[in-house]
Amino acid sequence: MRVLIVEDEIRIREGIVKLLEKIDKDYEVVGQATDGAQGLELCKEFSPEIIITDIRMPNMDGLQMLSAVYASGLKPRAIVISAYSEFEYAKGAMKLGVTEYLLKPISLMDFSKAISNITEQISEDKRKKPEQVGTLEQIVRDIMFGHAMVSKETTDYLANVYNIKNDQKFLVLCAYMGNSFDEKRESGYKFLRQAFSSYRDIKYTMLESEYHKSIVMLIYSYSDGHDIERFIQYQLLNQVDGELVVGCEEITGLDNLTVGLGDLYPYMDWNISFEQGIVISYPKITHVQTSVCIYPIEQENEIKAAIFAHDEARVKQAIKRFHDSFRDGKIYNPRELKECYVRFLWTVLEVGKEAGCRKEGSVRRQQLLDKIMNAKAHQELNNICEEVLTVFEFAEKKTTSNHLVVRKAEGLIQEFYNTGITLDEIAGKLNITPEYLGTQFHKETGMTYSAYVKDYRITKAKELLISTNLKLYEIADKVGYQDPKYFSKVFREVTGQLPAEYRRTIK
Known part of the structure; x- marks a missing residue:
């Protein structure tokens, strides 16, 4: 280049x-x-x-x-x-x-x-670029995408051959197909032609734009633009499954073809602000009254707990409830709605890392951000959430210990860690000496008993700090520390941060 x-x-x-x-x-x-x-x-x-x-x-x-x-x-x-x-x-x-x-x-x-x-x-x-230069599609493409200026020769040709006047009205229709564009472009052409075959007395040309992931239709002979909008809304969109996003704008003059598509396309994402697909009509869409978009913190707390529990079903339910929280009959600004998705998925990724169930190096955040902010359909946002879940492994990690006594000891620690259970007490429950248990425990896990218990308690403390609003002294008590100051000291030794600092960082 x-x-x-x-x-x-x-x-x-x-x-x-x-x-x-x-x-x-x-x-x-x-x-x-x-x-x-x-x-x-x-x-x-x-x-x-x-x-x-x-x-x-x-x-x-x-x-x-x-x-x-x-x-x-x-x-x-x-x-x-x-x-x-x-x-x-x-x-x-x-x-x-x-x-x-x-x-x-x-x-x-x-x-x-x-x-x-x-x-x-x-x-x-x-x-x-078509082989036959000078077709109506090629002329419209060149003008609309800025490849050519509107010359006198072009206007004379369009007027003589197609009865298209330089200063007449045009209806620009953009049919966005998103990531399905490559596989559905041919069926998209066929669908639009069949749909408009029942609409009499209009003339149009269609072209595709891989950059916009859309089929663009220019209607250059028609009687009533508002009637065509109603046709798109009540007949065309009723025939699709919600993945097709359709927008239109009426413009005057060939010179404004580029500006028309440039004005309309950024507003196509307003489709995700409505429960059912509507035709995005510019500039009417700029006057839509919106409600304040409130971030659903309940769903965030729910998914945090579900991720720490390694419960895949609960995680999926929390994501579904997150989706549904914005489909309550209100209209939200799509940018604010997308920012909620960014915050929610960033939380999912961070908590997944802390919970040890996210694959390392598996997420390219800039690409993820671009996908969210460029989305124009509900299904695209759903697909992004599903894509994020593919980098998680929710199955609980199995113990590496092959020794029956050590496995039993680990089970008792996980059951009674919050009571301050000691090595002597576990040894007593298993009818063995503390010395024998301590030796076998270190041999099998690579950790001393006290280090294992401390690590387990801090992991549980992280879960409570992230997924609840409990006070620090309450969390300390729940993970087996009677003295909150001592708990904070141990937490910093393990994580490098005080509990309050850790909570602020993740929040």
Whole structure:
């Protein structure tokens, strides 16, 4: 991938070069410009596939440069970087077909995601470009995804061949299929065609976007957009199982095709805010009144206890109740709802680690976070929770001891650990000498009796600290320590933290 960097601050230019090297050595920086005018000349000279540009620069700003680049016939993809978060800048970039807009200071995570998205879009363009250039689908794709400007030749052609006027109204329909897109795209095309075959007097074209995981339909001849929305809501969505998310927006003018999809797509996740699938109609969806999204702490406490008990059935029940707590007839902001899922699953992962039932090194949290925040359907959130559970092993670890006496001693410790049972008392119950029991216990477990009991008590204390709101003196008593101060001292020796510090860390 040939990359051109246009940025007037040298440190940022150098930083972008270093970020590209970290991400992939195959990105080749073919030029660096200090303003838009110089960037335009370098773009004509090197024909880069990707332009990374600032907005505010001397002589010519980034958006003016991109307009000139596209007017010259070149079609590179662009990442726009700015220290200004005003909407007008982002809107101006979207009209040019820019899909990636980053604010300074740039983080490695955000930049990596943006460059990955751009690369995927370029690859998709190369794969999906039809052999017959000039079809209606290709023209719409080029305009909608920012591959081409709306020229006079294009508008004349569309008017003469398809009776599509430059300034007429269009209905953009986005059918999101999520992770099922690859396997269901063909059936999705068939379903939409069959569904709309019963709707008379409309004309449309359909195309797919792997980047959006969607089939996009542009309806360019129709009488009533509101009637089509009602048709989607009460007929089309009633025929699907809830995994299909459908959104629509009415726009005016070919120039606004890119902005239309850019406006609509981010709001598609409002689908998860409703108990049943509804058509996401932009901009009406922006006026929806929401309830305060209260995190269900009861379900968190329930799943903590279930994980420490290594009870898989209880864990699954707690996750189901967590799902159900947001399906109570109220409408919540989807971002707040997703943040509840992030907090809940982070808790599950942390508690699983403390309880010893989570596989080490088995979770990539950034990928998990991206999946949650990009979800647009209930089923996607359900699938993410199920995916998290695959890294857990809920079966209780069996004792490594082969000695019958030691196994019996372990059983007695686990039953009476909270009473302060001693080695002498266990030996008495087993009718053997304390010396013999102590020797065999150390031989079989690799631990002294006192170390084993202490470790077991602290494990139980962790469970109570995480899954209950008991006072520290109550927890100390429940795990066999009559003196809370002594309990705190022992806890710190084992974990490196005082009980209160440990509880705050996990919370």
